[in-house]
Amino acid sequence: MTEEPTHPSANPIARSGAFHYRRRVRLPVSAAEAYAWHERPGAFARLTPWWEPVGVERATGGIADGAEVVLRVGRWPVRLRWELRHGPNEPGAVFVDRQVRGPFRYYRHEHAFADESGGSGCVLEDRIECGLPGGAVGQWLGGKILRRKFERLFRYRHAITRNDLSCRRRYVSCAAMxxxxxxxxxxxxxxxxxxxxxxxxxxxxxxxxxxxxxxxxxxxxxxxxxxxxxxxxxxxxxxxxxxxxxxxxxxxxxxxxxxxxxxxxxxxxxxxxxxxxxxxxxxxxxxxxxxxxxxxxxxxxxxxxxxxxxxxxxxxxxxxxxxxxxxxxxxxxxxxxxxxxxxxxxxxxxxxxxxxxxxxxxxxxxxxxxxxxxxxxxxxxxxxxxxxxxxxxxxxxxxxxxxxxxxxxxxxxxxxxxxxxxxxxxxxxxxxxxxxxxxxxxxxxxxxxxxxxxxxxxxxxxxxxxxxxxxxxxx
Structure with missing residues (x-):
């Protein structure tokens, strides 16, 4: 599949039959610090649970605008190549993954960070919009399967993010080693x-x-x-x-x-x-x-x-x-x-x-x-x-x-x-x-x-x- 357009008029969110998924988690640090955690080497490994058959074939540039990652998804003999590109981002607030080629008709994942009032922490919201292959049947059946899969995945990812950032907050004043x-x-x-x-x-x-x-x-x-x-x-x-x-x-x-x-x-x-x-x-x-x-x-x-x-x-x-x-x-x-x-x-x-x-x-x-x-x-x-x-x-x-x-x-x-x-x-x-x-x-x-x-x-x-x-x- 080809990369989905970024122009608002062609945004797949507006298309009928799009699959939508959102999940929020409160984090004990600022939006800027939560964003920075995702920028550091190792973030993808931390967020990938052991049961997900995902391997990184190639990655360049972290999560910066234009950075690309190529994943191998699935188990032998059915392993798919999934190419993603980051951007457009708002550093400290939003970064985006967009499918270039892969299993979906189109795919867009926004990671949005917003500070809470009073400076007590921030909220991370993951927003996914994608098109499933197979027409109406694929949308109905695949949507149910994908929603269960995302619930399991993001429940784990949000627990990891929250716990790791709690550790980061506890020792933020300590020098890097x-x-x-x-x-x-x-x-x-x-x-x-x-x-x-x-x-x-x-x-x-x-x-x-x-x-x-x-x-x-x-x-x-x-x-x-x-x-x-x-x-x-x-x-x-x-x-x-x-x-x-x-x-x-x-x-x-x-x-x-x-x-x-x-x-x-x-x-x-x-x-x-x-x-x-x-x-x-x-x-x-x-x-x-x-x-x-x-x-x-x-x-x-x-x-x-x-x-x-x-x-x-x-x-x-x-x-x-x-x-x-x-x-x-x-x-x-x-x-x-x-x-x-x-x-x-x-x-x-x-x-x-x-x-x-x-x-x-x-x-x-x-x-x-x-x-x-x-x-x-x-x-x-x-x-x-x-x-x-x-x-x-x-x-x-x-x-x-x-x-x-x-x-x-x-x-x-x-x-x-x-x-x-x-x-x-x-x-x-x-x-x-x-x-x-x-x-x-x-x-x-x-x-x-x-x-x-x-x-x-x-x-x-x-x-x-x-x-x-x-x-x-x-x-």
Whole structure:
């Protein structure tokens, strides 16, 4: 299809049979700041939910007038090329996406920002007008499908925009930093990159493969060029082998431990040798540091527990403490179960629960300490900026739940029963030691240090967090 005309007399809004969609959201910043957030690198990635099969083939000029983006939409074997051009815009107030070629007869999307009186924030309104192929039948049937699709998409996008800008407002007075990320291709690292760039930071990524502007490293071979790290202000260290990827063999346990110990040791050695080492290091750890704690409420002051994962976390944190020797403020994040439909433990649960074959694990009485992925990003941002955070920090929601409640809530969000329990003996038979420590252990963590600084969670309750992670509504 060709680009729709911009002359008012030819505007498709005036055409009969046009599809219209509008949705508004209040944002806690000015219209100018909300507009600027959309201008920064990473905004499109932040606004694209994991379930949408959209890839960027080419993009030039951000959202400036005349800038173009070419998308690939859909899944194989049906993938469509969609060419869009931005403009005409009103900087700080409105930017527009217009179809040049693509699946619609015409398409226009206005992102309009208007300040509220009193300077308390602004309102973003997304306005879409497009023509659907297929005549009257296409308009009737396609319109219903498209409206449901847009409702799901923009409910997610507006939540992301509102929450990210709340983080931006909280730390707007803090200086922009150059942040080094390890584990940048993992679930958390891949989300953290666009989150930080839209917050106004510059990001560098350590990668085993290098290329694409990344810094190459090989922890096993002890290879990392320290000169490439000069100018780094802060580090977020996330790299480590997956702990819940099947049964633990001796080789698997060795890889889990050494990927953390060797990688952290090499990184700290290179950072410590810099002329100007980073001012802050945020190093990942896990809630399993505490072992199986039963019904006890566990704060950061609790001692390490027993078991393989507790030993791994303790060794990981001990290596990270080298950061304190070169003067960095070190924050050790003991991360709970991260909620995301894109990956991690929740994504592995979805196939069974979607078919109605999900249920509690073991007795279901074990406590699950969890955190929404977007809240974890906010915690990392707080760790980078707030000097009151140092040492261990429990990166979990204030509201842990028992496994029975977790699985029942997941079933409710998916509108499926959760009545097929998996006995503990079956889990141990399938997964051995991993089942005992990662699936059946009880961990009731409290984020005491986050609460002490008044940290705000976007998703403190489980059901809303799951709905956001999975793109589900309340119906």
């Amino acid at each position: 150059k942040v080094l990320i390890t584990g940048g291709t993992g679930l958390v690292g891949s989300a953290l990159q666009p989150f930080l760039t839209t917050q106004g930071h510059e990001v560098a990524v350590l990668s085993r493969s290098g290329g694409d502007g990344r810094i190459e490293w090989d922890p096993e071979a002890g290879r990392l060029d320290a000169t490439a790290l000069e100018g780094i202000d802060a580090v977020v260290h996330l790299a480590g082998a997956n702990v819940a990827d099947g049964r633990w063999t001796a080789a698997k346990k060795k890889a889990i431990l050494e990927s953390r110990v060797q990688g952290t040791r090499l990184l700290m050695e290179r950072l410590g040798a810099l002329k100007q080492p980073p001012r802050v290091v945020v190093s990942a750890s896990g809630m399993n540091f505490y072992g199986d704690t039963g019904d006890a409420v566990v704060t950061e002051d609790a001692p390490p527990g027993k078991g393989f994962l507790a030993d791994v976390c303790r060794a990981w944190e001990e290596e990270a403490q080298a950061a304190e020797r070169f003067g960095a403020r070190l924050v050790r994040l003991r991360i709970g179960l991260v909620l995301s439909g894109e990956g991690g433990a929740l994504a592995k649960m979805l196939p069974a629960f979607k078919t109605g074959a999900g249920g509690r694990l073991g007795s279901g009485q074990q406590w699950v300490s969890w955190v929404a992925l977007d809240d974890l990003l906010g915690i990392i941002l707080a760790a980078l900026h707030d000097e009151r955070l140092t040492g261990p920090v429990n990166a979990v929601t204030p509201h842990p739940v028992r496994n029975t409640e977790f699985t029942e809530t997941l079933g409710e969000v998916l509108h499926r029963p959760a009545v097929v329990p998996v006995p503990a003996f079956a889990l141990k038979l399938m997964f051995g030691e991993m089942a005992k420590e990662a699936l059946l252990a009880s961990l009731r963590l409290a984020p005491a240090r986050l609460e002490a600084i008044g940290h705000e969670f976007a998703f403190p309750e489980l059901a809303p967090a799951l709905r956001h992670a999975l793109g589900k509504d309340e119906e």
